[in-house]
Amino acid sequence: MATDWLGSVVSINCGMTLGVYQGEVSSVDHSSQTISLRQPYHNGVRCPVPEVTFSAMDIKELKFLDIQNTANKPSSGQGATTEASITASGRHGQSNRVSQPHVTSSSSHSSTAPITILRRAPTGSSNSRGGTQATQKKNGVRNGGAGGPMRPKDDECFRDGAEEDLDTDFDFEGNLALFDKAAVFSQIDGTNGNRSQHLSAQGEHKHQNYRHDENILEVKPVAYRQITVPQHGGKxxxxxxxxxxxxxxxxxxxxxxxxxxxxxxxxxxxxxxxxxxxxxxxxxxxxxxxRLTPKNVHxxxxxxxxxxxxxxxxxxxxxxxxxxxxxxxxxxxxxxxxxxxxxxxxxxxxxxxxxxxxxxxxxxxxxxxxxxxxxxxxxxxxxxxxxxxxxxxxxxxxxxxxxxxxxxxxxxxxxxxxxxxxxxxxxxxxxxxxxxxxxxxxxxxxxxxxxxxxxxxxxxxxxxxxxxxxxxxx
Incomplete structure (x- = not known):
């Protein structure tokens, strides 16, 4: 059921225009071909809204980052049935069928456009490192340990990264454009202004900003005329x-x-x-x-x-x-x-x-x-x-x-x-x-x-x- 995937953490790539979103699945509507994420992040920055909804027509790629365990979750009668499968290559090149969901949608050309869940398979038997890690995951043994089940956090740390999609470059310019420099400095100035008003109300020194050569312990003004003469020279x-x-x-x-x-x-x-x-x-x-050095005698x-x-x-x-x-x-x-x-x-x-x-x-x-x-x-x-x-x-x-x-x-x-x-x-x-x-x-x-x-x-x-x-x- 569609509700079986509620709470899973996904990453949705909407192309160069809309960017990449990550968040927790809050709803999947089969009839309208939409999926909603709560607490979303856009290009690595927290969104100001609590929830966003995507149409299947805008989604270029969808990846599950953290799939909830559906074995112990009761099935719900709400939502539409979703089904999909991907092939993962094992240690000896054998194919294993893993049940994963996908959502189908009707495009403007009356054809279906599935939301594809991509996973990169291990390198196979030619890579001894990948094979060893796959064996460890299969046996449920922690990396470097013996006898204990691998915790999810350890799995994230020590897995070989086969599930990471490294083909998409990070949009540095787009991410930098999301940083509102003027707003941040305005907030900093406002904080300093409130602090200055608070200190002034307490009767402290009025000037709170000092140069690097100023004495912050100065309690009285400097008398710049410290030399007086009985007969002035005129200058x-x-x-x-x-x-x-x-x-x-x-x-x-x-x-x-x-x-x-x-x-x-x-x-x-x-x-x-x-x-x-x-x-x-x-x-x-x-x-x-x-000029005056021992090496400059000439x-x-x-x-x-x-x-x-x-x-x-x-x-x-x-x-x-x-x-x-x-x-x-x-x-x-x-x-x-x-x-x-x-x-x-x-x-x-x-x-x-x-x-x-x-x-x-x-x-x-x-x-x-x-x-x-x-x-x-x-x-x-x-x-x-x-x-x-x-x-x-x-x-x-x-x-x-x-x-x-x-x-x-x-x-x-x-x-x-x-x-x-x-x-x-x-x-x-x-x-x-x-x-x-x-x-x-x-x-x-x-x-x-x-x-x-x-x-x-x-x-x-x-x-x-x-x-x-x-x-x-x-």
Whole structure:
């Protein structure tokens, strides 16, 4: 009877247009030639309706995936009688008749179109593996075990897959088209919105979405103006994190350095700190680990230092000494002055113990472009140096060499800069430099916080984990 197959799990192939459906047989109507499935799946996706009905005219292929045991089921008087048979090849090629159902329907040409139940037969006696598994099923012994009946779940796991129809390709594009991406993300956004409203009602933080670099434990807003000065230099900068760094006039900067020296931060300590920090910046500008490697000894970078007979010149010589220690080819230009500051003499003595070169004439400098020029010609105290011939000649050589220039602690000049610098390194706090295309950087020279307070500066370090940071115009 047709009702004997109720509850069986079947797969119905309706062609490329309608696709493939799977579900549990809920009814078979012989008179109307229809079959209904409950809890159906369409192309592997659960259908939104609880039941679907198919006409025999639309069915291309029907396969039973899980047939209910009809031996213990009472026959029902409802429905029409269905009958069919298929041939399954045994171990020795013998034919066995297995009773299976089929439904007949009348087509538009008055011919019958059966719903065919297909099963692929085992490979026969030539395949020893298939024969062994068929014997195990016949004897009712579990795969790998002995003496116990095979459970249905084990049968699904360990059978040879002879009943699988592998001729039909899976429709990936059709299955993907069933996924409504917009609806899923809309549902996710709605869930997050409800959660945000719930948390807001409980008095928690309003913003629940954070970037990867935000602190979720932050309980108060950040004060971006953490440095205040009694005398403003007229220009402000900001760091990458948004902290405001004001510029200071040279007079206040000079009093800050004097206070630091009284507290023990002597000139020699500052020169060493400035030399290390400026050297680290120069190494980064030269290419860092991509350029300075033991395998790249034939392409060592060349750096030219232009220094004067003052503290700024001593800072540059300290930087050149550290660069030479890092296997950089350094050429120091320092004219033979009649009088130089003691700090310059001490730095020249240390520099002479390195592999760096020292020249006193511009004729001895390279005529071809070098990798980097470091400008330390300017002096905050003596502005007349700019008018001397050696200074102008050195500035002309730097501008004509076509090499990028790094200026360390340049003097404030409201009119012009004689050497066009690509980078400018300020110390402690920036000075109100001339508006140029130079990128301004700030160097931490180790001045304690209480020393800033002695000169009336409220100070919080903007450096974070670095000793040299870039500054940007707001």
């Amino acid at each position: 402000e900068y900001c760091t990458d994190s948004g902290l405001v760094v004001p510029s200071v006039p040279y007079e206040l900067h000079k009093r800050l350095l004097a206070a630091a020296e009284r507290r023990g931060l002597t000139l020699e300590r500052r020169l060493e700190t400035i030399g290390v920090c400026s050297c680290q910046m120069a190494l980064t500008l030269l290419g860092g680990p991509n 392409q060592k970078p060349t750096v030219v230092l232009l220094c004067g007979p003052h503290i700024q010149g001593a800072q540059g010589i300290s930087c050149g000494r550290h660069l030479a220690n890092h296997e950089v080819e350094v050429i120091l230009f320092l004219p033979n002055f009649l009088k130089m500051q003691e700090s310059v003499t001490s730095e020249v003595t240390l520099y002479s113990r390195t592999s760096g070169k020292q020249v006193a004439s511009l004729k001895d400098l390279p005529t071809s472009p070098v990798d980097l020029v470091i400008n330390c010609l300017d002096c905050h105290e003596n502005r007349l140096l700019r008018e001397q011939s050696w200074y102008q000649s050195a500035a002309d050589w730097a501008n004509s060499n076509r090499a990028p220039v790094l200026s360390i602690d340049p003097a404030v000049n409201e009119q012009r800069q004689d050497i066009e610098a690509k980078w400018t390194l300020s110390l402690g706090l920036p000075l109100p430099l001339t508006e140029t295309e130079s990128r301004v950087y700030l160097c931490d020279i180790g001045i304690p916080k209480l020393v800033f307070q002695e000169v009336g500066i409220s100070y919080h370090s903007p450096f974070g984990c670095k000793f040299v940071i870039p500054l940007h115009s707001p």
